[in-house]
Amino acid sequence: MNAFFSMGGFGAYVWSAMAVAAFLMVMEPVMLMIKRRTVLQTIKRARRFAERRQHHSHKEVNDETQK
Amino acid sequence: MKINWFKYAAPVSFYSLAGKLIPFFWLATIVLIPLGLYLGFFTTPDTLGNGMKEYYRIIYVHVAASWMAMWLYAVMVGWALIGLIFNTRLSYMMASATAFTGIIMNVIALATGAIWGKTSWGTWWDWDPKLTSFLILLFVYIGYLALQSAIEDTRRSDKASALLALVGLVLVPVIYYAVNCPDPTQCASLHQESSLERVDPSILKAMLVTTLGFWMYSFATILMRVRNIILQREQTTSWVSKLQEINQ
Numbered sequence: 063m064n065a066f067f068s069m070g071g072f073g074a075y076v077w078s079a080m081a082v083a084a085f086l087m088v089m090e091p092v093m094l095m096i097k098r099r100t101v102l103q104t105i106k107r108a109r110r111f112a113e114r115r116q117h118h119s120h121k122e123v124n125d126e127t128q129k
Numbered sequence: 130m131k132i133n134w135f136k137y138a139a140p141v142s143f144y145s146l147a148g149k150l151i152p153f154f155w156l157a158t159i160v161l162i163p164l165g166l167y168l169g170f171f172t173t174p175d176t177l178g179n180g181m182k183e184y185y186r187i188i189y190v191h192v193a194a195s196w197m198a199m200w201l202y203a204v205m206v207g208w209a210l211i212g213l214i215f216n217t218r219l220s221y222m223m224a225s226a227t228a229f230t231g232i233i234m235n236v237i238a239l240a241t242g243a244i245w246g247k248t249s250w251g252t253w254w255d256w257d258p259k260l261t262s263f264l265i266l267l268f269v270y271i272g273y274l275a276l277q278s279a280i281e282d283t284r285r286s287d288k289a290s291a292l293l294a295l296v297g298l299v300l301v302p303v304i305y306y307a308v309n310c311p312d313p314t315q316c317a318s319l320h321q322e323s324s325l326e327r328v329d330p331s332i333l334k335a336m337l338v339t340t341l342g343f344w345m346y347s348f349a350t351i352l353m354r355v356r357n358i359i360l361q362r363e364q365t366t367s368w369v370s371k372l373q374e375i376n377q
Contacts, residue, residue: 066170083237094350
């Protein structure tokens with residue numbers, strides 16, 4: 063097993079190369095999932111805001127008709 | 130049977146199609162890459178034949194990532210071209226989604242290449258034609274994304290960056306010939322020629338399986354990114370507001 067990890071004395075090079083690739087290829091999808099969550103949140107917030115405003119303006123119209 | 134090729138050119142139908150495809154690409158990725166590495170580490174000789182010792186095993190990620198960086202560039206230009214010809218919004222979104230995965234692959238290729246270079250040439254970096262043209266490819270990728278984000282109007286930024294991508298395509302054959310020099314007396318290249326035909330078949334098999342895994346990884350991440358881009362660009366449309374993920 064030790065012989066496998068030492069890679070004939072080049073273990074540090076081989077494993078650090080693998081680690082760089084693994085790190086980047088795990089980070090990329092993680093970042094994409096985080097991005098997806100923030101995009102969805104932004105859209106939801108914008109929608110809630112628009113609904114509230116619509117609701118609000120309806121109320122104003124009603125108030126005016128009652129006067 | 131008449132197939133409507135443009136059906137999936139509409140972001141709304143592509144968004145759900147991509148969502149269905151992503152899990153399969155991830156499954157293929159997590160099967161193929163470990164399998165390729167297993168083959169590469171356990172079923173291959175300890176030397177590359179030309180005297181390279183065990184550090185040659187960096188080849189599995191280095192070559193796969195380098196190939197992907199070049200191929201993805203061609204894929205990106207393909208999408209940009211389709212966008213310019215048919216003026217389909219989705220093609221531009223695909224081009225833009227491909228760029229960042231290309232950058233990741235390019236960085237992996239450069240980083241693992243530097244580590245390999247340190248063992249076999251004794252230096253992390255050299256201004257060898259292959260390495261230099263690869264670095265320029267990275268800059269073109271970055272330039273493409275930078276130009277896209279610099280122009281606020283989406284239509285303009287799509288078109289301008291598509292043109293830039295098209296111009297950058299000249300680099301791909303340059304990189305190829307920087308390694309596979311037609312006349313070796315004319316090129317002073319430190320980077321060895323790609324000598325696939327002289328490589329042990331077991332090494333070649335492991336390399337191809339890993340590369341296929343990298344392709345699957347690229348498809349998965351590109352589709353994930355294009356879904357984010359579609360959501361961002363189409364957020365005011367009614368189909369987005371009817372999406373289940375928005376309403377839960």
